[in-house]
Amino acid sequence: MNDSLPPRLPATGRTRHRRLREQGGRERAELDAILAAGFICHLGVLVDGCPMVVPTVYGSDGRHLYLHGSVASRSLLAAPGTEVCVTVTHLDGLVLARSVFEHGVNYRSAMIYGTPRPVTDPDEKLAGLRLLTEQCAPGQWDYARRPDRRELAATSLLALSLAEASVKLRSGPPGDGDGPDGASGRWAGVLPLVTAFGEPVTDPPLGNAAAPPHVTARAGTPVG
Amino acid sequence: MNDSLPPRLPATGRTRHRRLREQGGRERAELDAILAAGFICHLGVLVDGCPMVVPTVYGSDGRHLYLHGSVASRSLLAAPGTEVCVTVTHLDGLVLARSVFEHGVNYRSAMIYGTPRPVTDPDEKLAGLRLLTEQCAPGQWDYARRPDRRELAATSLLALSLAEASVKLRSGPPGDGDGPDGASGRWAGVLPLVTAFGEPVTDPPLGNAAAPPHVTARAGTPVG
Numbered sequence: 001m002n003d004s005l006p007p008r009l010p011a012t013g014r015t016r017h018r019r020l021r022e023q024g025g026r027e028r029a030e031l032d033a034i035l036a037a038g039f040i041c042h043l044g045v046l047v048d049g050c051p052m053v054v055p056t057v058y059g060s061d062g063r064h065l066y067l068h069g070s071v072a073s074r075s076l077l078a079a080p081g082t083e084v085c086v087t088v089t090h091l092d093g094l095v096l097a098r099s100v101f102e103h104g105v106n107y108r109s110a111m112i113y114g115t116p117r118p119v120t121d122p123d124e125k126l127a128g129l130r131l132l133t134e135q136c137a138p139g140q141w142d143y144a145r146r147p148d149r150r151e152l153a154a155t156s157l158l159a160l161s162l163a164e165a166s167v168k169l170r171s172g173p174p175g176d177g178d179g180p181d182g183a184s185g186r187w188a189g190v191l192p193l194v195t196a197f198g199e200p201v202t203d204p205p206l207g208n209a210a211a212p213p214h215v216t217a218r219a220g221t222p223v224g
Numbered sequence: 225m226n227d228s229l230p231p232r233l234p235a236t237g238r239t240r241h242r243r244l245r246e247q248g249g250r251e252r253a254e255l256d257a258i259l260a261a262g263f264i265c266h267l268g269v270l271v272d273g274c275p276m277v278v279p280t281v282y283g284s285d286g287r288h289l290y291l292h293g294s295v296a297s298r299s300l301l302a303a304p305g306t307e308v309c310v311t312v313t314h315l316d317g318l319v320l321a322r323s324v325f326e327h328g329v330n331y332r333s334a335m336i337y338g339t340p341r342p343v344t345d346p347d348e349k350l351a352g353l354r355l356l357t358e359q360c361a362p363g364q365w366d367y368a369r370r371p372d373r374r375e376l377a378a379t380s381l382l383a384l385s386l387a388e389a390s391v392k393l394r395s396g397p398p399g400d401g402d403g404p405d406g407a408s409g410r411w412a413g414v415l416p417l418v419t420a421f422g423e424p425v426t427d428p429p430l431g432n433a434a435a436p437p438h439v440t441a442r443a444g445t446p447v448g
Binding site (some may be wrong): 013014019040042043044045046047048050051052053054055059083084085086087089091093094096097098099100101105107109111113129133136137140141143144145146147151154155173174177181182184186187188189190191192193194195196197198199200201202203204205206209210211212215218219223 | 264267269271276281308311321322335370405410412413418419420421424426427429435436442
């Protein structure tokens, strides 16, 4: 998948980890894993000189992130060639330390920087929409009705290279067990956070029609 | 709590809903509810002219959002007076429609715009850190050791007014049951997404010490 991108993430001015270096990942495989584990990102883009942060879905082929252009119609489509930052975050738990100062969050996060390219080639557009759909809802591309020509024309798709990206993460217990606070007798640990799919809820007009296996199979499975 | 802010959210150039108006909330109570339901936001800030989106924790008193300055040390602290956008997003489910085109996400999202103010007054700083700690981990401000003078000095805190904010949300079933796709016989519905706390994991040096009640009480409870 990543044959055109190096296995180590780049250290550019904005991806270099300046603080808390222990929380910075450098392997492209870590980026791939974070992207594969989710389907929602926060897209940061300049609108009239001010940042705007929009949640949206994404798809990825390991070399590009594909984004719906429509979510950023005020911004990206009005100003092609604009640099963006896309951040994908998974929360794993609250780090409850002995001291308030050492409290934190266990998480995995990826930040991708670049200038998205509008996808106009019909084949790439269809392939990108397939990636995006399958990232959110595996199996739906084959199950649902695919976009027709009119719908394709009404859909904007953007491709963002994964070349410039950084990864940050924290895992494990609190860090103040060794210090003076460790002798305080206070409990410390991690309160895990888990995101999972629930049981599918059928659209009311369909009565009690059962969801197809590729949907029911996800009930109870974790996300992120 | 909101005595100084109007009950309706403002319609400024950037908070006005231009697309999908049915997804725009206008009540300040909706904003308060979204903020109260979480503790992680995505902070968008300009660094060297490019947007950067950073996940971080927040606290709120209904009039301000409080943010750790340290997370944005490269940006906010280097450039006080910089406008930011803070977005809080809760995911509620995947909307699996009959057509790919109608697929979507059920979510609640708040976007806050403004110029954060560095909090320097020691009393406000302590109060803001208390809000931030209690938003993430209710009960920990009284249970854990509070910041001492040295730690307070090492902590940067930013206050962002909640005056300029917008709310977007989607809920309910897919919207293509009425159209031609409704007759296709395909299943459609929502696959809910639930984020919840798991069982606390004690820091290994503490052996099998039991977590205090304010921590164990959260196990199994939803977030967002």
